[in-house]
Amino acid sequence: xxxxxxxxxxxxxxxxxxxxxxxxxxxxxxxxxxxxxxxxxxxxxxxxxxxxxxxxxxxxxxxxxxxxxxxxxxxxxxxxxxxxxxxxxxxxxxxxxxxxxxxxxxxxxxxxxxxxxxxxxxxxxxxxxxxxxxxxxxxxxxxxxxxxxxxxxxxxxxxxxxxxxxxxxxxxxxxxxxxxxxxxxxxxxxxxxxxxxxxxxxxxxxxxxxxxxxxxxxxxxxxxxxxxxxxxxxxxxxxxxxxxxxxxxxxxxxxxxxxxxxxxxxxxxxxxxxxxxxxxxxxxxxxxxxxxxxxxxxxxxxxxxxxxxxxxxxxxxxxxxxxxxxxxxxxxxxxxxxxxxxxxxxxxxxxxxxxxxxxxxxxxxxxxxxxxxxxxxxxxxxxxxxxxxxxxxxxxxxxxxxxxxxxxxxxxxxxxxxxxxxxxxxxxxxxxxxxxxxxxxxxxxxxxxxxxxxxxxxxxxxxxxxxxxxxxxxxxxxxxxxxxxxxxxxxxxxxxxxxxxxxxxxxxxxxxxxxxxxxxxxxxxxxxxxxxxxxxxxxxxxxxxxxxxxxxxxxxxxxxxxxxxxxxxxxxxxxxxxxxxxxxxxxxxxxxxxxxxxxxxxxxxxxxxxxxxx
Amino acid sequence: xxxxxxxxxxxxxxxxxxxxxxxxxxxxxxxxxxxxxxxxxxxxxxxxxxxxxxxxxxxxxxxxxxxxxxxxxxxxxxxxxxxxxxxxxxxxxxxxxxxxxxxxxxxxxxxxxxxxxxxxxxxxxxxxxxxxxxxxxxxxxxxxxxxxxxxxxxxxxxxxxxxxxxxxxxxxxxxxxxxxxxxxxxxxxxxxxxxxxxxxxxxxxxxxxxxxxxxxxxxxxxxxxxxxxxxxxxxxxxxxxxxxxxxxxxxxxxxxxxxxxxxxxxxxxxxxxxxxxxxxxxxxxxxxxxxxxxxxxxxxxxxxxxxx
Numbered sequence: 005x006x007x008x009x010x011x012x013x014x015x016x017x018x019x020x021x022x023x024x025x026x027x028x029x030x031x032x033x034x035x036x037x038x039x040x041x042x043x044x045x046x047x048x049x050x051x052x053x054x055x056x057x058x059x060x061x062x063x064x065x066x067x068x069x070x071x072x073x074x075x076x077x078x079x080x081x082x083x084x085x086x087x088x089x090x091x092x093x094x095x096x097x098x099x100x101x102x103x104x105x106x107x108x109x110x111x112x113x114x115x116x117x118x119x120x121x122x123x124x125x126x127x128x129x130x131x132x133x134x135x136x137x138x139x140x141x142x143x144x145x146x147x148x149x150x151x152x153x154x155x156x157x158x159x160x161x162x163x164x165x166x167x168x169x170x171x172x173x174x175x176x177x178x179x180x181x182x183x184x185x186x187x188x189x190x191x192x193x194x195x196x197x198x199x200x201x202x203x204x205x206x207x208x209x210x211x212x213x214x215x216x217x218x219x220x221x222x223x224x225x226x227x228x229x230x231x232x233x234x235x236x237x238x239x240x241x242x243x244x245x246x247x248x249x250x251x252x253x254x255x256x257x258x259x260x261x262x263x264x265x266x267x268x269x270x271x272x273x274x275x276x277x278x279x280x281x282x283x284x285x286x287x288x289x290x291x292x293x294x295x296x297x298x299x300x301x302x303x304x305x306x307x308x309x310x311x312x313x314x315x316x317x318x319x320x321x322x323x324x325x326x327x328x329x330x331x332x333x334x335x336x337x338x339x340x341x342x343x344x345x346x347x348x349x350x351x352x353x354x355x356x357x358x359x360x361x362x363x364x365x366x367x368x369x370x371x372x373x374x375x376x377x378x379x380x381x382x383x384x385x386x387x388x389x390x391x392x393x394x395x396x397x398x399x400x401x402x403x404x405x406x407x408x409x410x411x412x413x414x415x416x417x418x419x420x421x422x423x424x425x426x427x428x429x430x431x432x433x434x435x436x437x438x439x440x441x442x443x444x445x446x447x448x449x450x451x452x453x454x455x456x457x458x459x460x461x462x463x464x465x466x467x468x469x470x471x472x473x474x475x476x477x478x479x480x481x482x483x484x485x486x487x488x489x490x491x492x493x494x495x496x497x498x499x500x501x502x503x504x505x506x507x508x509x510x511x512x513x514x515x516x517x518x519x520x521x522x523x524x525x526x527x528x529x530x531x532x533x534x535x536x537x538x539x540x541x542x543x544x545x546x547x548x549x550x551x552x553x554x555x556x557x558x559x560x561x562x563x564x565x566x567x568x569x570x571x572x573x574x575x576x577x578x579x580x581x582x583x584x585x586x587x588x589x590x591x592x593x594x595x596x597x598x599x600x601x602x603x604x605x606x607x608x609x610x611x612x613x614x615x616x617x618x
Numbered sequence: 619x620x621x622x623x624x625x626x627x628x629x630x631x632x633x634x635x636x637x638x639x640x641x642x643x644x645x646x647x648x649x650x651x652x653x654x655x656x657x658x659x660x661x662x663x664x665x666x667x668x669x670x671x672x673x674x675x676x677x678x679x680x681x682x683x684x685x686x687x688x689x690x691x692x693x694x695x696x697x698x699x700x701x702x703x704x705x706x707x708x709x710x711x712x713x714x715x716x717x718x719x720x721x722x723x724x725x726x727x728x729x730x731x732x733x734x735x736x737x738x739x740x741x742x743x744x745x746x747x748x749x750x751x752x753x754x755x756x757x758x759x760x761x762x763x764x765x766x767x768x769x770x771x772x773x774x775x776x777x778x779x780x781x782x783x784x785x786x787x788x789x790x791x792x793x794x795x796x797x798x799x800x801x802x803x804x805x806x807x808x809x810x811x812x813x814x815x816x817x818x819x820x821x822x823x824x825x826x827x828x829x830x831x832x833x834x835x836x837x838x839x840x841x842x843x844x845x846x847x848x849x850x851x852x853x854x855x856x857x858x859x860x861x862x863x864x865x866x867x868x869x870x871x872x873x874x875x876x877x878x879x880x881x882x883x884x885x886x887x888x889x890x891x892x893x894x895x896x897x898x899x900x901x902x903x904x905x906x907x908x909x910x911x912x913x914x915x916x917x918x919x920x921x922x923x924x925x926x
Contacts, residue, residue, distance in 0.1 A: 032858040038712035039819035040861040040868040046883040
């Protein structure tokens with residue numbers, strides 16, 4: 005313990021003064037008694053006569069000395085931990101993501117982080133020009149307090165911070181913090197987080213001077229990490245709901261999953277969640293109208309935010325597919341097998357008045373390119389690719405991206421291609437299948453048009469003979485179906501904006517959040533899109549746009565947030581690392597505690613006095 | 619003598635007789651059995667006739683049978699000297715009622731019982747009367763006279779005078795308890811019953827004085843009289859206490875929360891005195907000056923067989 009104002013210790017000279025007052029004769033009432041013998045006996049039996057021992061038995065004096073010494077100590081402004089005031093500028097970054105709601109710290113990780121940050125404020129040496137910035141990394145990085153040395157403002161900023169349901173978005177906050185400390189050799193970033201941070205490789209070479217204050221103790225958590233709704237392939241009348249439930253604890257959990265549709269309980273399943281495992285679960289539910297399925301995981305764990313997820317499920321609509329082909333039985337069969345709702349029309353040339361949901365171009369370059377989503381084999385308009393389109397002979401398939409939804413359950417293990425087009429990967433697209441020279445399948449979005457382009461004619465390859473071909477076509481129909489794209493847009497991450505294209509101009513919108521509060525928003529009548537950004541809380545938001553009612557769900561569904569195991573270090577890319585600090589580098593002023601103690605002693609003395617005189 | 623003892627109490631006391639465990643050693647005639655041989659109706663022994671013996675006491679029956687001259691001896695009945703030590707120091711003047719008043723009442727009662735039994739009563743007030751303790755020389759002279767008269771009282775007819783003298787007795791000044799008792803023991807020509815009335819709050823202790831009485835052969839009974847204020851103090855706060863006899867100062871901070879501790883230490887003091895007395899065969903009584911007199915005289919003293 006050290007003192008910021010050691011000069012105040014001179015006040016301790018008052019301590020002997022108190023003793024002297026006690027040694028001085030007190031004003032006493034003189035009284036003549038028959039004999040003082042009995043009194044002498046009494047005093048001899050109850051107390052020793054030496055003055056020091058007499059003082060020791062005088063509780064009032066002890067209390068007063070205690071009171072005075074506590075006050076003197078408080079005046080001397082003691083603080084703990086001996087490092088010099090670190091950094092002229094401290095950038096405090098508080099993680100406000102969903103995992104910070106975990107209650108393994110009391111009352112929660114976020115409160116603990118807030119308390120630690122307030123301790124850092126106490127230690128701020130504002131007298132020597134120390135300054136602090138408070139950033140809160142919730143759904144988005146928020147500068148709660150710009151650089152100041154005023155502790156009250158800093159405390160207010162920290163106390164006003166709120167935890168959100170969003171995944172960790174530390175990158176933005178650290179980016180801001182990095183610019184603040186750049187070129188300031190004494191500046192430092194203080195990150196208060198549990199370390200559930202996805203990717204910080206951006207800062208690998210930045211030499212971030214960061215102190216990682218880790219919060220969190222345990223990993224007692226299970227949560228929903230994936231939730232999806234699909235038409236049931238076996239029974240078109242029903243919907244299949246796929247859930248993944250992760251248990252990051254090293255003990256198994258017994259849990260129950262409750263599925264409800266529009267608030268009505270539909271199904272419930274008891275589950276055994278193995279330790280550190282992800283368990284899939286499928287519900288089958290019939291659905292009569294568009295609505296919201298909500299899955300609730302009933303389990304006793306430390307983080308409640310990830311125990312619930314909702315998904316907006318729209319009734320399946322028939323998909324109108326226009327196949328423009330000179331004749332391709334493989335493709336026709338594959339499209340027919342793509343799904344019960346797929347209605348395929350085979351034409352030689354796309355009709356301009358027909359408005360299919362998607363167009364499949366089988367090596368035909370139409371006179372007018374369709375406006376909707378396109379699955380194109382070999383055919384490509386000139387504006388898709390930059391540079392010349394070449395040809396490569398028998399390109400080997402070296403890599404494919406099987407994590408993409410288009411390639412789900414699709415493998416290219418024994419596919420040979422006679423000839424393919426060679427293009428440069430366009431900026432709008434993502435290469436799903438690669439040959440060494442050129443991408444072979446490109447998926448992406450041009451404007452509002454989704455495109456899947458295959459660089460070769462399947463008939464010039466062995467692909468149609470493989471089981472992967474019809475699966476790919478089915479995946480492509482699903483991915484290109486505007487309705488599925490639509491249902492995806494009703495799912496957002498907490499903190500992400502919800503966007504909805506407006507067909508007609510709407511003046512006002514009413515949004516009812518998960519907390520039940522309705523907010524009326526005025527819209528620009530010229531806007532073609534409704535954007536709602538205040539989605540920090542997870543749950544179901546219901547929007548009324550004019551006469552149009554719709555709902556969207558903000559879901560955490562984030563395996564990284566669900567894994568609340570506190571990390572000992574933060575990896576900045578592959579080579580840099582920030583270790584968690586446990587020792588506090590701040591000077592924690594503790595005079596408040598001494599002053600509080602002094603107050604307690606004073607109250608105790610008051611009580612003692614009243615007991616004496618009662 | 620208006621009411622040092624009530625007439626009802628006096629009548630009760632007339633029926634009592636002081637009990638002495640030992641035979642009287644007095645030289646004066648009385649009504650108690652003694653080791654001395656003399657004239658009475660109680661036969662004691664025979665002895666050989668020597669020339670000059672009174673022929674009236676010859677046992678003629680024995681002379682007829684044995685043809686030898688024997689003299690019949692009878693037990694002489696003697697008086698029991700009762701010595702009453704009264705502490706008249708300044709400290710006895712305290713208390714409501716004053717401890718000294720209570721002591722005088724006890725002395726009157728004991729003396730009356732003794733006088734009714736044809737025993738000699740000697741009252742020894744201590745300390746000695748000093749001129750400085752009395753503002754008026756006439757009153758000092760009166761005290762000297764009173765004390766002289768109390769030195770030896772005998773006979774029931776002297777009871778009224780005895781009571782008057784006791785009533786006139788005044789005290790004051792510091793007392794040396796031990797020295798007074800020692801001198802009283804030495805002065806006594808015959809030993810007998812000794813009653814010590816006082817508060818036993820002498821800074822010099824009480825052991826040597828009581829030991830002197832025992833050593834002289836007295837049968838000692840101790841009556842400790844404490845004032846109610848001493849048993850349950852009523853003064854609280856920061857006090858400077860002045861000793862009435864020695865003038866010694868004692869500072870004390872006292873509150874109700876220490877009352878129990880004070881009572882305990884008083885009880886300890888009394889207990890120590892009691893144990894001292896009992897270990898030496900003395901009778902011990904500790905009373906407050908507000909104790910009903912009958913309670914002490916008719917119950918406690920009787921129960922411990924001082925009189926019956």
